Amino acid sequence: MSRPTFGYVTPENGPLFTDLYELRMMQAYVNQNHNPRATFSLFVRDLPPNRGYMVAAGLEQVLHYIDTLSFGDRALEYLTEQGFDDAFLERLSDFEFTGDVRALPEGMPAFANEPLLEVTAPIFQAQLFETALINQIGYQSLIATKASRMRDVIDREGDRQQLVDFGSRRAHGTDAGMKSARAAYVGGFDGTSNVAAGEAFDIPVFGTMAHSWVQSFDRERDSFRTFADEYGDESVFLIDTYDTVRGAKIASEIVDEADVDLRGVRLDSGDLAALSKEVDDVIPNVDQFISSGIDEYAIREFLKRGGIGSGFGPGTALVTSTDAPKVEGVYKLVAVERDEEMQPTMKLSTGKVTYPGAKTVRRTESNGQYVGDIIGLQKEQLPGTEQLVTVIEDGERVYEIPDLEAIRRTAREERRKLPEPNRRIEDPEPYDVQISDGLQRETDELKRTLESRLD
Amino acid sequence: MSRPTFGYVTPENGPLFTDLYELRMMQAYVNQNHNPRATFSLFVRDLPPNRGYMVAAGLEQVLHYIDTLSFGDRALEYLTEQGFDDAFLERLSDFEFTGDVRALPEGMPAFANEPLLEVTAPIFQAQLFETALINQIGYQSLIATKASRMRDVIDREGDRQQLVDFGSRRAHGTDAGMKSARAAYVGGFDGTSNVAAGEAFDIPVFGTMAHSWVQSFDRERDSFRTFADEYGDESVFLIDTYDTVRGAKIASEIVDEADVDLRGVRLDSGDLAALSKEVDDVIPNVDQFISSGIDEYAIREFLKRGGIGSGFGPGTALVTSTDAPKVEGVYKLVAVERDEEMQPTMKLSTGKVTYPGAKTVRRTESNGQYVGDIIGLQKEQLPGTEQLVTVIEDGERVYEIPDLEAIRRTAREERRKLPEPNRRIEDPEPYDVQISDGLQRETDELKRTLESRLD
Incomplete structure (x- = not known):
C-alpha cells in the first residue's frame, strides 16, 4: 500500500531523502572499520548554457537539514526491512554531525569548479549528505541565477x-x-x-x-x-x-x-x-x-x-529555468585521511576529472569590479579575498544565515560588481577563473601517481 | 525572520500552497454573495515538444490533498496578517469540499485539450485548488511520460x-x-x-x-x-x-x-x-x-x-525532463451556474481560447489499437469509451486509487495500444483528437455571443 504524500518530505522521512548507495556505503564504512576523515566538495562542473555566472542559494536549507537530521522509528524500521543490520541502525539512531562545513554565502556569484560548499568529517557522516545537499543548493542556485538575469x-x-x-x-x-x-x-x-x-x-x-x-x-x-x-x-x-x-x-x-x-x-x-x-x-x-x-x-x-x-x-x-533546466551539481570526495594526514584524492573518469584537495577560492576586485578568481589548495597563500566561510566547526554552527533581505542586497551588490560582458544573457564572456600553480601541480602529480598504480 | 523549511509543505501550511489571487477572489465570492456552482477543467493546451502522448499521473496526491485540506491556526493567522477579514476566515476554517470531481485515471494516455480532471463545486471551493492541482498533475505527468518513452x-x-x-x-x-x-x-x-x-x-x-x-x-x-x-x-x-x-x-x-x-x-x-x-x-x-x-x-x-x-x-x-522541462497545465473555468442551469463559458484571449462546458472524452479502439479520441460536451452521445471517471461525488470519495503496480500495468498496456507513429521519440505523428460537432457548435455560438457583448 503506497502512502500518499502531498509533496512533502517530513521530519520522519527526511533523513531517508538520500540515495540507497550512500547508506550501503555507510554500513560498510562502519562494519569494515574504514571510517577515515574525508572532505567532500560540492560544485558544478559547468555553468548552464548562456550563464556567465551563478548566484549561490540554498545554504539556509542545507544548514537546517544538517542541524535537525535525526533518524526516528519510521526511518529505522524501513531500513531494517531493507536488510540493514542492527549495529548500523544503532549508529544511525545516534547520528550526530561532528565535522566542519565551509560554504559560499548565499547571494554570492559562483563559477564552475569553485566549491559552493565543503564538508569535512568522518566519511560515515559526510557521505550521507550528498543527495540532499546537491538537491537544495542546485535548484535554488539555478533559480536565483535565472531571477538575477531578469532583474x-x-x-x-x-x-x-x-x-x-x-x-x-x-x-x-x-x-x-x-x-x-x-x-x-x-x-x-x-x-x-x-x-x-x-x-x-x-x-x-x-x-x-x-x-x-x-x-x-x-x-x-x-x-x-x-x-x-x-x-x-x-x-x-x-x-x-x-x-x-x-x-x-x-x-x-x-x-x-x-x-x-x-x-x-x-x-x-x-x-x-x-x-x-x-x-x-x-x-x-x-x-x-x-x-x-x-x-x-x-x-x-x-x-x-x-x-x-x-x-x-x-x-x-x-x-523551471526553461532555457537551462538543469545544473549538474556534484559532491566529490577530494581528500581522505591516511596516516593521520589529509591526502588529496581525485577520479580520472573520462570527462569527469576532479581537482583534488580542500580548496580556497580567492576573488580579486579592482575599482569596484571583480577581475577574476583563483581556485587553490586551502593551505596556499594566494592574492584576493577568500570566498568560503566556515559555517559549522566541530559540529557547532558558527555562522548565522543573514535574513533574506540582507541576502537579496548582497546578491544585488555582488551582481553589479561582475563585469558587464560576463552578465550578458546570451553568449556571455567567461569570467576569469584560474587554477593556482599549487593546485595544478598537486593535480598533475596525483594523476601521475594514480596512473602509475593502474599498471 | 524567515522560517527555514527543508523542502516540505506540511499539513500546517499545505492549504496556503495556492496563489494569493485565489484567496482574494474567494473572499470576494463570499462577501459579494456571488458563489455560483462552477466547473473547472484541468488540461494541457499543447503536448511538449517531441511528445505524441502524455501519461496521466498525480491523481492520488490530488485526491489526498482534497480529502485532507484543512485551514489550521497557523494558516489562518497568516491570512489575518495579510488583511483577509474575519467572515472569510471563518468560512475557511470550516472549509469542506462538497462538489464533484471527474478525472482520467493514472497511467492512461492523455492528449492536448482533453481534461485530465474536472471539478464542479461552488466556485468558492473549486477556485482554491488551481495551483496545487496543476502543480501535482503537471509534474508527475511530465515525468511519467518521459519514463514511458525510455521504457x-x-x-x-x-x-x-x-x-x-x-x-x-x-x-x-x-x-x-x-x-x-x-x-x-x-x-x-x-x-x-x-x-x-x-x-x-x-x-x-x-x-x-x-x-x-x-x-x-x-x-x-x-x-x-x-x-x-x-x-x-x-x-x-x-x-x-x-x-x-x-x-x-x-x-x-x-x-x-x-x-x-x-x-x-x-x-x-x-x-x-x-x-x-x-x-x-x-x-x-x-x-x-x-x-x-x-x-x-x-x-x-x-x-x-x-x-x-x-x-x-x-x-x-x-x-527535469531536460529536453522538455515544462508542460503548461491550466485549470480553466468552463461552466458556471446561471438561472439554475450550468452555462458554458470561455475566454477569448489571443492564443488562449478555451473550449466551453464540462466535457466527455471518448476513445475508440480497433484491433487492440487506439484509433482516435473525440472531445465533446458531457451531455452528448458519442461513440467510443468514456475516459473520465467520477472520483468524488457530492464531496464523497467514490473511487479508490489502484495500487501503484496496477497503475504501472495500466500504463504499459495502454502504451502498447497507441499506434507506433504516435509513440516515436522524435517527430511523432499527432494522435487523432477530434472536437465533436456539438462542442464545436457550442464554441462558435458562445464566441459569437461574447463578441456581440463587446460592442
Missing part, C-alpha cells in the same frame, strides 16, 4: 519594474514551488504569488484576479464593478479575458463611475508590448502588470519595443 | 533492461525528487535510488557504491575486496573511477580470489556502448549497469551500437 535586464535599462514570481503551479512539485519563490527573491524579485512561500520565508505576496473571476459574471463590467466593491483602491483588473483594449475601456469607465483609484490592470496575452501602449492611451496613469511567457529575453524585447509596464510576472520560465 | 525504446528492441531512477539529487527540490520516483515507476521504471521515495510509495530501491567509496581506499582493489567482504554476492562494483577496462579486470580478479558471484558492475563515464563491450570481454556473464547522461535518445543509441547492459540509471534527464 539585470531591467537594471540595464535603468528601469525599476516590479518582478513577482507567478510560477508555483508549474514548478516541479511543491518544494520547487516554495524554493523558487525564495530563490527568486534572493535574485532580485519583489515577491511571489505563492501564499505558503510568503508565510514560510516572510516575503511579500501579490495577487488579484484570474480569468475565472471575470468569466463567472455575465458581463466583464459587472465583474470589475463587484471586485472594486470588495477591494476599492487595491483593485487590479485583469483586462484580457475577451479583448484587452475593450477591457481597458471598461476598466476606465468603472474608475470614473465608482470613483476608485485603480491600483492597476493586468495584461496576460497577445502582443504585450503593443497592447500595453494601446492600453496606456485608454487608461493612462494606471500601473500595468504584464504576465504570460515572461523571461529575461521577453523582458528585454518588451522594453526595447517601448512597452509600458510597471511590473512583470514570470512563471513557468522562472521556476 | 518504450527498450520494448521496441525486444529488450528487458532494468530502468532505475537515479535523479533525486538533480530534481527541482525534494518533492520533485519524491514524485519523479513515483511517476517514473508508473511510466515503466523498476525502481529508484531514493530511499524516502521507496518508503513512501513502496517501490523497490537500488544502489551500490559511489566513486567516493573507491577513492577512500589507497587502491581500487582494496575497495572492491572490502565491499565484497560486506555484501558478498550482492555486490555491484563501480569500475570507472580510474580506468573502466582496468577496473573490470580488477573486479574479475576479486571474483576469482574471493569466490563471490558478483551481482554486477556499473559504468558511469566515457563511451558507454564501446566500453560495455570491452568490459564484457574481460568479465563476461556479469550484469552491467549503465549510468551518466542516460535518456531515451542515449538508450536508443546505446542499443543501436550493440552496447551490453542489463540496466540503465537515468538521472537528471529523467527528473
Whole structure:
C-alpha cells in the first residue's frame, strides 16, 4: 500500500531523502572499520548554457537539514526491512554531525569548479549528505541565477519594474514551488504569488484576479464593478479575458463611475508590448502588470519595443529555468585521511576529472569590479579575498544565515560588481577563473601517481 | 525572520500552497454573495515538444490533498496578517469540499485539450485548488511520460533492461525528487535510488557504491575486496573511477580470489556502448549497469551500437525532463451556474481560447489499437469509451486509487495500444483528437455571443 504524500518530505522521512548507495556505503564504512576523515566538495562542473555566472542559494536549507537530521522509528524500521543490520541502525539512531562545513554565502556569484560548499568529517557522516545537499543548493542556485538575469535586464535599462514570481503551479512539485519563490527573491524579485512561500520565508505576496473571476459574471463590467466593491483602491483588473483594449475601456469607465483609484490592470496575452501602449492611451496613469511567457529575453524585447509596464510576472520560465533546466551539481570526495594526514584524492573518469584537495577560492576586485578568481589548495597563500566561510566547526554552527533581505542586497551588490560582458544573457564572456600553480601541480602529480598504480 | 523549511509543505501550511489571487477572489465570492456552482477543467493546451502522448499521473496526491485540506491556526493567522477579514476566515476554517470531481485515471494516455480532471463545486471551493492541482498533475505527468518513452525504446528492441531512477539529487527540490520516483515507476521504471521515495510509495530501491567509496581506499582493489567482504554476492562494483577496462579486470580478479558471484558492475563515464563491450570481454556473464547522461535518445543509441547492459540509471534527464522541462497545465473555468442551469463559458484571449462546458472524452479502439479520441460536451452521445471517471461525488470519495503496480500495468498496456507513429521519440505523428460537432457548435455560438457583448 503506497502512502500518499502531498509533496512533502517530513521530519520522519527526511533523513531517508538520500540515495540507497550512500547508506550501503555507510554500513560498510562502519562494519569494515574504514571510517577515515574525508572532505567532500560540492560544485558544478559547468555553468548552464548562456550563464556567465551563478548566484549561490540554498545554504539556509542545507544548514537546517544538517542541524535537525535525526533518524526516528519510521526511518529505522524501513531500513531494517531493507536488510540493514542492527549495529548500523544503532549508529544511525545516534547520528550526530561532528565535522566542519565551509560554504559560499548565499547571494554570492559562483563559477564552475569553485566549491559552493565543503564538508569535512568522518566519511560515515559526510557521505550521507550528498543527495540532499546537491538537491537544495542546485535548484535554488539555478533559480536565483535565472531571477538575477531578469532583474539585470531591467537594471540595464535603468528601469525599476516590479518582478513577482507567478510560477508555483508549474514548478516541479511543491518544494520547487516554495524554493523558487525564495530563490527568486534572493535574485532580485519583489515577491511571489505563492501564499505558503510568503508565510514560510516572510516575503511579500501579490495577487488579484484570474480569468475565472471575470468569466463567472455575465458581463466583464459587472465583474470589475463587484471586485472594486470588495477591494476599492487595491483593485487590479485583469483586462484580457475577451479583448484587452475593450477591457481597458471598461476598466476606465468603472474608475470614473465608482470613483476608485485603480491600483492597476493586468495584461496576460497577445502582443504585450503593443497592447500595453494601446492600453496606456485608454487608461493612462494606471500601473500595468504584464504576465504570460515572461523571461529575461521577453523582458528585454518588451522594453526595447517601448512597452509600458510597471511590473512583470514570470512563471513557468522562472521556476523551471526553461532555457537551462538543469545544473549538474556534484559532491566529490577530494581528500581522505591516511596516516593521520589529509591526502588529496581525485577520479580520472573520462570527462569527469576532479581537482583534488580542500580548496580556497580567492576573488580579486579592482575599482569596484571583480577581475577574476583563483581556485587553490586551502593551505596556499594566494592574492584576493577568500570566498568560503566556515559555517559549522566541530559540529557547532558558527555562522548565522543573514535574513533574506540582507541576502537579496548582497546578491544585488555582488551582481553589479561582475563585469558587464560576463552578465550578458546570451553568449556571455567567461569570467576569469584560474587554477593556482599549487593546485595544478598537486593535480598533475596525483594523476601521475594514480596512473602509475593502474599498471 | 524567515522560517527555514527543508523542502516540505506540511499539513500546517499545505492549504496556503495556492496563489494569493485565489484567496482574494474567494473572499470576494463570499462577501459579494456571488458563489455560483462552477466547473473547472484541468488540461494541457499543447503536448511538449517531441511528445505524441502524455501519461496521466498525480491523481492520488490530488485526491489526498482534497480529502485532507484543512485551514489550521497557523494558516489562518497568516491570512489575518495579510488583511483577509474575519467572515472569510471563518468560512475557511470550516472549509469542506462538497462538489464533484471527474478525472482520467493514472497511467492512461492523455492528449492536448482533453481534461485530465474536472471539478464542479461552488466556485468558492473549486477556485482554491488551481495551483496545487496543476502543480501535482503537471509534474508527475511530465515525468511519467518521459519514463514511458525510455521504457518504450527498450520494448521496441525486444529488450528487458532494468530502468532505475537515479535523479533525486538533480530534481527541482525534494518533492520533485519524491514524485519523479513515483511517476517514473508508473511510466515503466523498476525502481529508484531514493530511499524516502521507496518508503513512501513502496517501490523497490537500488544502489551500490559511489566513486567516493573507491577513492577512500589507497587502491581500487582494496575497495572492491572490502565491499565484497560486506555484501558478498550482492555486490555491484563501480569500475570507472580510474580506468573502466582496468577496473573490470580488477573486479574479475576479486571474483576469482574471493569466490563471490558478483551481482554486477556499473559504468558511469566515457563511451558507454564501446566500453560495455570491452568490459564484457574481460568479465563476461556479469550484469552491467549503465549510468551518466542516460535518456531515451542515449538508450536508443546505446542499443543501436550493440552496447551490453542489463540496466540503465537515468538521472537528471529523467527528473527535469531536460529536453522538455515544462508542460503548461491550466485549470480553466468552463461552466458556471446561471438561472439554475450550468452555462458554458470561455475566454477569448489571443492564443488562449478555451473550449466551453464540462466535457466527455471518448476513445475508440480497433484491433487492440487506439484509433482516435473525440472531445465533446458531457451531455452528448458519442461513440467510443468514456475516459473520465467520477472520483468524488457530492464531496464523497467514490473511487479508490489502484495500487501503484496496477497503475504501472495500466500504463504499459495502454502504451502498447497507441499506434507506433504516435509513440516515436522524435517527430511523432499527432494522435487523432477530434472536437465533436456539438462542442464545436457550442464554441462558435458562445464566441459569437461574447463578441456581440463587446460592442
